[in-house]
Amino acid sequence: MSNPYLAARLPDQLPNDPMHWVLAWLTQAEEQVVRRNANAMAIITCGNDTRPAARMVLCKDFQADPGYLVFYTNYKSDKARQIQENPNVAVLFHWDQLGRQARMEGQAVRSPDAESDAYFATRDWGSQIGAWGSDQSAPLESRNALFAQVSKRALKLGVNVAKNLGSIIGSDHPVIPRPAHWGGFRVWPSQVELWIEGKDRIHDRARWQRSLQRQDDDSFIVGEWSGIRLQP
Numbered sequence: 001m002s003n004p005y006l007a008a009r010l011p012d013q014l015p016n017d018p019m020h021w022v023l024a025w026l027t028q029a030e031e032q033v034v035r036r037n038a039n040a041m042a043i044i045t046c047g048n049d050t051r052p053a054a055r056m057v058l059c060k061d062f063q064a065d066p067g068y069l070v071f072y073t074n075y076k077s078d079k080a081r082q083i084q085e086n087p088n089v090a091v092l093f094h095w096d097q098l099g100r101q102a103r104m105e106g107q108a109v110r111s112p113d114a115e116s117d118a119y120f121a122t123r124d125w126g127s128q129i130g131a132w133g134s135d136q137s138a139p140l141e142s143r144n145a146l147f148a149q150v151s152k153r154a155l156k157l158g159v160n161v162a163k164n165l166g167s168i169i170g171s172d173h174p175v176i177p178r179p180a181h182w183g184g185f186r187v188w189p190s191q192v193e194l195w196i197e198g199k200d201r202i203h204d205r206a207r208w209q210r211s212l213q214r215q216d217d218d219s220f221i222v223g224e225w226s227g228i229r230l231q232p
């Protein structure tokens with residue numbers, strides 16, 4: 001039987017939960033490798049200066065139930081500072097090849113440390129060193145200054161960068177711990193919009209909303225989704 005979440009149209013009776021649709025779209029885009037980084041999404045943040053900022057990140061986990069997605073970044077970056085000032089964020093996926101867009105608005109909270117540790121351990125060697133080496137979004141004098149900084153910090157971790165960066169095997173590979181300034185954010189949407197491309201610009205569009213009630217540091221008690229169809 002074909003996957004109902006991959007239907008060419010949203011059913012007349014709107015589904016109860018848009019997150020399963022987004023997950024199916026994301027999974028299909030990744031499986032079909034519709035482009036490099038099919039899990040890339042734009043995340044829009046807005047800090048105290050009230051100026052929205054957008055950039056791409058990679059969606060590394062998507063939990064349709066209870067409904068959140070995860071990306072990883074530097075906790076001292078501009079985006080992290082903006083989230084600290086204002087946890088309201090917007091997320092945007094677009095899979096042009098599949099004629100689909102998914103928009104979300106909600107709240108971002110830091111992932112539990114243990115989850116970030118577990119994900120960090122799966123990253124390749126070079127990326128682990130890179131997380132220690134870069135003060136993401138801080139000004140930089142030159143590319144050479146960056147390499148010097150990366151080498152110096154790597155050496156403190158027992159790694160000779162000139163010899164090891166980019167390689168994943170070797171005899172002198174100490175385990176690299178996750179830096180405290182690097183980890184995940186969970187984005188809990190309170191609003192999701194699905195868009196499916198239609199002929200003659202008569203697209204298929206619907207928006208769902210639910211309540212979010214903060215439960216603890218990284219999770220929310222979520223209400224039922226309620227959907228409404230929108231004109232394209």
Ligand SMILES: Cc1cc2nc3c(=O)[nH]c(=O)nc-3n(C[C@H](O)[C@H](O)[C@H](O)COP(=O)(O)O)c2cc1C
Pocket residue numbers: 037040053055056057058059071072073074077078079080136137
């Ligand atoms: C396809 C793509 C994927 C990216 N993935 C990430 C990511 O997962 N995490 C991250 O911190 N930056 C990622 N970046 C870099 C960000 O877009 C951005 O340059 C960086 O995070 C600094 O953003 P900020 O100064 O607004 O915090 C990615 C860039 C591209 C083009």
